[in-house]
Amino acid sequence: MTPPEITPRTVVPLTQLRRGDRGVITEARTDSDSRALLGAMGLRPNEPIRLCRHGEPCIVLTGACESCRIGLTRKLANCVFVEVAL
Amino acid sequence: MNDLPAASTSVNNADLGAGRDGQSSRPTHIVLLGIPNTGKTTLFNRLCGLRHKTANFPGTTLESRIGTVRTGSGPLRLDDLPGVYSIELDQHEASVCRQSLEGVSAASGQPLRAPDAVCVVLDATSLPRNLQLLGEALRRRLPTVIAVNMIDLARRRGIVINTVALEKAIGAPVVAVSARTGEGIDRLTRALASPRYATTTPPSDPLGERNWVDRLAQIAEADFALRDDKLTDRLDLVFTHPVLGVLVFASVMTGVFWALFRLATIPMDFIDSMFGALGARASGALPDGLIAHLIVDGVIPGVGGAAVFLPQICLLFFLFSLLEDTGYLARASFVVDRVLRPFGLPGHAFIPLLSSHACALPGIMAARAIPDRRERITTILVAPFMTCSARLPVYVLLTTLLFRDRPALAALAFTGCYALGALAGIFSALIFRRTILRGEGRPMALELPSYKRPSVRGALIQAWDRGMVFLKKAGSVILAISIVLWWLAAYPIAQPSSDSIELRQAAQTIAQTEPTRAQEMISQADASDATRQLQSSFAGMLGRAVEPALAPIGFDWRISIGVLSSFAAREVFVSTMAVALTGSGDIEGEGILARVRDAKRDDGVTPVFTRATAWSLLVFFVLAMQCLPTLVITAREAGGWKWSGLQFVWMTSVAYTASLITITICHAMGVT
Numbered sequence: 001m002t003p004p005e006i007t008p009r010t011v012v013p014l015t016q017l018r019r020g021d022r023g024v025i026t027e028a029r030t031d032s033d034s035r036a037l038l039g040a041m042g043l044r045p046n047e048p049i050r051l052c053r054h055g056e057p058c059i060v061l062t063g064a065c066e067s068c069r070i071g072l073t074r075k076l077a078n079c080v081f082v083e084v085a086l
Numbered sequence: 087m088n089d090l091p092a093a094s095t096s097v098n099n100a101d102l103g104a105g106r107d108g109q110s111s112r113p114t115h116i117v118l119l120g121i122p123n124t125g126k127t128t129l130f131n132r133l134c135g136l137r138h139k140t141a142n143f144p145g146t147t148l149e150s151r152i153g154t155v156r157t158g159s160g161p162l163r164l165d166d167l168p169g170v171y172s173i174e175l176d177q178h179e180a181s182v183c184r185q186s187l188e189g190v191s192a193a194s195g196q197p198l199r200a201p202d203a204v205c206v207v208l209d210a211t212s213l214p215r216n217l218q219l220l221g222e223a224l225r226r227r228l229p230t231v232i233a234v235n236m237i238d239l240a241r242r243r244g245i246v247i248n249t250v251a252l253e254k255a256i257g258a259p260v261v262a263v264s265a266r267t268g269e270g271i272d273r274l275t276r277a278l279a280s281p282r283y284a285t286t287t288p289p290s291d292p293l294g295e296r297n298w299v300d301r302l303a304q305i306a307e308a309d310f311a312l313r314d315d316k317l318t319d320r321l322d323l324v325f326t327h328p329v330l331g332v333l334v335f336a337s338v339m340t341g342v343f344w345a346l347f348r349l350a351t352i353p354m355d356f357i358d359s360m361f362g363a364l365g366a367r368a369s370g371a372l373p374d375g376l377i378a379h380l381i382v383d384g385v386i387p388g389v390g391g392a393a394v395f396l397p398q399i400c401l402l403f404f405l406f407s408l409l410e411d412t413g414y415l416a417r418a419s420f421v422v423d424r425v426l427r428p429f430g431l432p433g434h435a436f437i438p439l440l441s442s443h444a445c446a447l448p449g450i451m452a453a454r455a456i457p458d459r460r461e462r463i464t465t466i467l468v469a470p471f472m473t474c475s476a477r478l479p480v481y482v483l484l485t486t487l488l489f490r491d492r493p494a495l496a497a498l499a500f501t502g503c504y505a506l507g508a509l510a511g512i513f514s515a516l517i518f519r520r521t522i523l524r525g526e527g528r529p530m531a532l533e534l535p536s537y538k539r540p541s542v543r544g545a546l547i548q549a550w551d552r553g554m555v556f557l558k559k560a561g562s563v564i565l566a567i568s569i570v571l572w573w574l575a576a577y578p579i580a581q582p583s584s585d586s587i588e589l590r591q592a593a594q595t596i597a598q599t600e601p602t603r604a605q606e607m608i609s610q611a612d613a614s615d616a617t618r619q620l621q622s623s624f625a626g627m628l629g630r631a632v633e634p635a636l637a638p639i640g641f642d643w644r645i646s647i648g649v650l651s652s653f654a655a656r657e658v659f660v661s662t663m664a665v666a667l668t669g670s671g672d673i674e675g676e677g678i679l680a681r682v683r684d685a686k687r688d689d690g691v692t693p694v695f696t697r698a699t700a701w702s703l704l705v706f707f708v709l710a711m712q713c714l715p716t717l718v719i720t721a722r723e724a725g726g727w728k729w730s731g732l733q734f735v736w737m738t739s740v741a742y743t744a745s746l747i748t749i750t751i752c753h754a755m756g757v758t
Contacts, residue, residue: 040171074528
């Protein structure tokens with residue numbers, strides 16, 4: 001029996017992802033109101049995402065649905081951290 | 087089967103007024119709840135059609151649409167609540183939703199009638215994202231109906247939702263519908279007449295709620311895995327690109343402007359001529375006297391002055407509704423956000439600012455969509471700097487006076503007026519955001535809805551709605567102010583001058599032999615009487631009273647009357663000037679324009695409109711707050727008369743200072 005493959009992972013802000021990169025949200029380091037809004041929009045911890053557009057706006061496709069695209073200003077995207085495979 | 091994790095599944099439905107099988111007694115009042123972009127408003131339009139009215143939620147400036155749904159068992163009231171991602175958020179819209187569900191007034195906490203049931207609208211193409219809000223609604227323990235909207239779009243994307251299993255798991259009716267095509271609407275209408283209490287209450291702790299949402303998504307048996315949508319990706323890249331995005335935005339807005347100023351002209355001219363004909367008919371039909379004077383010179387021009395802008399307002403909201411429906415506007419918000427953010431305004435502000443180019447009233451009302459209070463008030467305060475349609479007749483008069491026979495230069499000056507207004511607006515915003523409305527702006531996070539074909543029916547209903555709101559709110563205020571201004575200009579009644587009496591007597595003498603000449607003499611006498619009336623009226627007295635304050639910027643008492651009268655509506659300035667300088671309200675003829683240009687001040691030598699005065703007046707009209715209805719709407723939308731006061735003082739100060747600088751430069755350059 002072969003041991004499961006261990007993929008090294010790291011946590012980075014959304015702004016450091018490249019177009020097409022996938023990851024899982026770990027946290028949003030922002031004020032509680034913005035965090036609550038992001039969470040209600042689907043950007044909450046453990047949610048898988050894919051980056052569709054890098055820069056301003058940063059556009060992510062959330063894992064909760066096929067058609068849910070969320071655009072974020074660079075400032076806000078810099079506060080959202082995701083775990084990605086190295 | 088009901089294996090959902092729940093805080094409580096043993097709610098006694100009998101205690102809640104439920105009948106057999108958890109069904110409530112027949113409801114008469116239902117609220118529509120859903121997250122943004124679920125097609126909730128399209129569904130409301132489909133269910134109610136034109137059977138609705140627009141009002142504010144009690145004690146708030148947030149707009150509510152209340153409609154009537156005809157069900158088999160009678161009509162029921164349907165309230166369209168604002169779209170929210172969560173009713174527990176610390177946002178104005180969420181607070182209104184919470185209090186509407188609880189049956190209390192949002193502002194004062196006064197008890198109102200709570201709804202009998204709630205209809206939660208879910209987006210079939212992204213069901214799991216909607217389930218948190220559904221859970222929050224179910225925790226309120228109201229009879230519920232669940233509408234799974236956009237089922238046609240979901241089907242096209244291969245998403246199949248098991249509504250039967252969902253209904254069994256939740257206990258409340260679940261109906262798949264397409265508000266756009268009308269699919270499932272009959273079933274939903276029947277379900278609204280018999281909502282049911284859910285048999286499960288979702289947990290309120292975050293982990294429990296998350297498990298509940300995940301489990302419900304599994305029960306729905308839909309495949310919501312990540313998928314590539316290359317076309318949307320490419321369109322997003324273009325529409326939000328720093329260069330291409332701006333070009334697309336500029337093209338789209340040019341199209342909207344073209345439509346506003348070209349297509350709307352046809353119905354605007356029709357309305358204008360209709361009110362003109364109505365005035366003429368009323369003048370002929372009514373016996374001469376106070377009532378006839380009030381109706382012909384006060385009421386009809388007042389109502390006509392507001393109604394003439396109705397086509398532009400309706401067309402603007404029709405086009406924006408179409409654009410919003412396509413999914414483009416959300417992308418455009420980010421393009422504009424990059425431009426406006428350094429000045430303390432959010433991307434959301436571009437629709438209010440753009441709308442203000444038609445009229446500041448709908449522009450200010452459109453600022454309701456801006457979530458942050460400080461940003462919303464800033465937008466409201468600066469929106470009237472944008473060049474509205476009512477300023478155009480004034481621009482036409484002054485640029486024609488300045489650049490006779492040089493249309494290219496007149497057009498350049500016209501464009502300069504638009505640019506000056508926009509620049510003054512955004513720099514004023516910067517000053518407000520750095521001083522009294524200081525604070526960190528809310529970084530923008532927007533859902534970018536799927537691109538889709540817009541609903542023309544929905545856009546028409548939206549245009550109708552906004553048109554009616556405009557007519558009710560602006561029409562009544564403008565009408566009242568017009569009557570006051572009419573009274574100021576009509577009283578005290580001046581006796582005809584001896585010259586005028588002599589002219590009329592001479593006209594009578596030659597009426598049989600030289601009828602054309604006699605008619606000309608009567609017109610001259612009428613013009614002389616009108617000018618004399620204005621001079622000796624309360625408005626004339628006011629003009630003379632404020633003349634010392636306006637003299638430094640080149641305005642004499644006659645221009646001062648025009649400036650004061652334009653508070654009713656800016657375009658009134660033109661007709662007031664025509665009356666004050668020529669005795670005729672008609673400014674169209676070249677003869678009248680020449681007489682305005684050649685009119686002299688009290689010294690009999692200096693023209694009323696020197697080039698320096700015309701420049702100063704043009705700058706003043708670009709920047710000044712010359713619109714009482716706007717101040718009324720500002721007070722209502724911003725939440726108090728202090729904001730209207732600030733808007734008036736700020737804009738008037740900026741206008742006065744800029745006019746003073748302009749006339750000083752003109753004099754320094756030898757322009758007189």
